[in-house]
Amino acid sequence: MWYLISTINRYFSQNFLFWFASIFLIVGLIISLFEMIELTKHTMRHDVALSVLLQMAFLKLPKILDNLVPSITFFAALSCFIRLSQSQNFVIMSSFGVSRAQFLGGISLVVIALGILNISVLDPVRSALFGRLVILEEKIFQKKPYSVSFTDTGLWLRENFPEHQNIIHARHFNVVKKEFKNLMIFQFSKTGEFLRRVDAEVAKLDGQNWIMQNVNIVSNYKQTNYKDHVESTTITMEQIQQSTAPPETISFFQMPEFIEMLEAAGLNASSYSMLWHQQIAKIGMMVGFIFLAASFCLVPTRNRSFSITIGLSVFFAFIMHFFEQIIHAYGIAQKIPLIAAAWIPPLVTFISAYWLSILLDDR
Secondary structure (H helix, E strand, O other): OHHHHOHHHHHHHHHHHHHHHHHHHHHHHHHHHHHHHHHHHHOOOOOOOHHHHHHHHHHHHHHHHHHHHHHHHHHHHHHHHHHHHHOOHHHHHHHOOOOHHHHHHHHHHHHHHHHHHHHHHHHHHHHHHHHHHHHHHHHHHHOOOEEEEEEOOEEEEEEEOOOEEEEEEEEEEEOOOOEEEEEEEEEEEOOOOEEEEEEEEEEEEEOOEEEEEEEEEEEOOEEEEEEEEEEEOOOOHHHHHHOOOOHHHOOOOOHHHHHHHHHHOOOOOHHHHHHHHHHHHHHHHHHHHHHHHHHHHOOOOOOOOHHHHHHHHHHHHHHHHHHHHHHHHHHHOOOOOHHHHHHHHHHHHHHHHHHHHHHHOOO
């Protein structure tokens, strides 16, 4: 315990944070450059200003970096450990009675703190920026005649017609039964003038029509009641199912409520649940990469070439990264439980690090 508050632990932690920040910035700059090139290719047929391209690259960058945080942690730990090993700092550390377990424990606490900061502070900002990017891309590339939004107040739809547009809201809905309760349709002209309001106690989406029951229609300051009523629409149930917000636009703390709402509506929420578990397991993956880097750099070997060490460590890191993506894909496809899909990669990384430390140890 004394080591965690010692000067030598602060020294090693500061070294690791320096390498983490440096690699994070370098990777961010490289990704920004490639994103600008890719966006330029995609927008060649569209009249998009350079300022908009810069804005899109900026909005997308935080989510890309978030996916690369475990890999950045690995390369930061690798750079830090190799530098400290070359300068004989580990020899000095051993002379002070600091074991390898104590050293890795101190670095791991720093990594855990970074992971918690990533979830609690940075994730809501990233989600908001990515949500803005989705809206911007929809305006530039897709230009759908409709839009769908799921919020804590229910389902919101916007539907454009040649002469008018409808704003549709349903407080409760079930996609499996194609049933919507307390459905409201607000109809406006193209100039924004209110035309009429349609309230239905129950509505079902049947093909290109809303089949409504117990309907109240208000237009031109007149109110009319109908037991049964039919409203035409261009929105299909398939479009509603496919138009849920991308998981990246929902922050970590809002995700459980959003998942509960989707499941109550009969929609598939596996990708959202996978992302939520993945954000927690990412902290374990970061710590696992710390131990993986340590298995290459902190184990004393005779006649060791650092170029071979770097090559082997990078090779194993890429294997772990691709293994993680494959397991997550199986989790989203519901081939394996979501919790297992999220936590298998960190556990395999820890086991691999332990096995490599034994294999490389000269005894």
